[in-house]
Amino acid sequence: MEFKEIVEKRYAVKKFDKKVIPENKIEELLEIIRLSASSFGLQPYKIKIVDDQETKEKLLPASWNQPQINTCSHLMVFCANINVKEQIEKYEEMMESAGIPLENIKAYTGVMKGFEEGLSDDKKLSWATKQTYLAVGNAINGATSLGFDSCPMEGFSPEEYSKILDLPENTHPVTVVTLGYAADEPRPKIRYSKKDLFF
Numbered sequence: 001m002e003f004k005e006i007v008e009k010r011y012a013v014k015k016f017d018k019k020v021i022p023e024n025k026i027e028e029l030l031e032i033i034r035l036s037a038s039s040f041g042l043q044p045y046k047i048k049i050v051d052d053q054e055t056k057e058k059l060l061p062a063s064w065n066q067p068q069i070n071t072c073s074h075l076m077v078f079c080a081n082i083n084v085k086e087q088i089e090k091y092e093e094m095m096e097s098a099g100i101p102l103e104n105i106k107a108y109t110g111v112m113k114g115f116e117e118g119l120s121d122d123k124k125l126s127w128a129t130k131q132t133y134l135a136v137g138n139a140i141n142g143a144t145s146l147g148f149d150s151c152p153m154e155g156f157s158p159e160e161y162s163k164i165l166d167l168p169e170n171t172h173p174v175t176v177v178t179l180g181y182a183a184d185e186p187r188p189k190i191r192y193s194k195k196d197l198f199f
């Protein structure tokens, strides 16, 4: 499918038909998400995957009782990871493994470390949150490209999700992406005109 066709076809599903997405398709989607662009390439997020019905039912009241939650096949909780220092250390190791010259690694990590040191925890959260949305974009368009459907969702309680899923410290839920096969029909696309958006 051409990318234009994917973005035309994708829509926010309100209800899924409970059919389970094959695991190999989920693996393909994870790879699409893994390849997302991010500032410095640091990917400051963790993504919790939920596929068991019992947990989905527990999350339902914490998600404004939206039916996508307990009718989907899988749901992904995109969490901002504010442990940026650890991400930089890992990135440094990955650059070494990729055979990047030491002086280049030093120069690049120097910039990243300077950036990280200048950020309060609140700023780290805001910066990491922005990065998660690029991964969410890949997830929802990626799902369409692989033949299933999705809904990105902010209508949930991050505090409740943290408790129910026992999320690690420094990991803040930002967006949920529910995945499955649609049991509803796409609505007309309401979008601002090019004139409204571009100047």
Ligand SMILES: Cc1cc2nc3c(=O)[nH]c(=O)nc-3n(C[C@H](O)[C@H](O)[C@H](O)COP(=O)(O)O)c2cc1C
Pocket: 010, 011, 012, 013, 014, 066, 151, 152, 153, 154, 155, 156, 175, 189
């Ligand atoms: C970050 C984000 C959060 C959203 N949260 C919800 C949500 O909680 N529930 C829902 O039904 N749709 C949610 N949506 C879907 C939007 O309402 C939808 O994308 C928009 O109306 C455009 O429609 P379309 O995606 O079907 O083209 C969300 C979309 C985004 C990008």
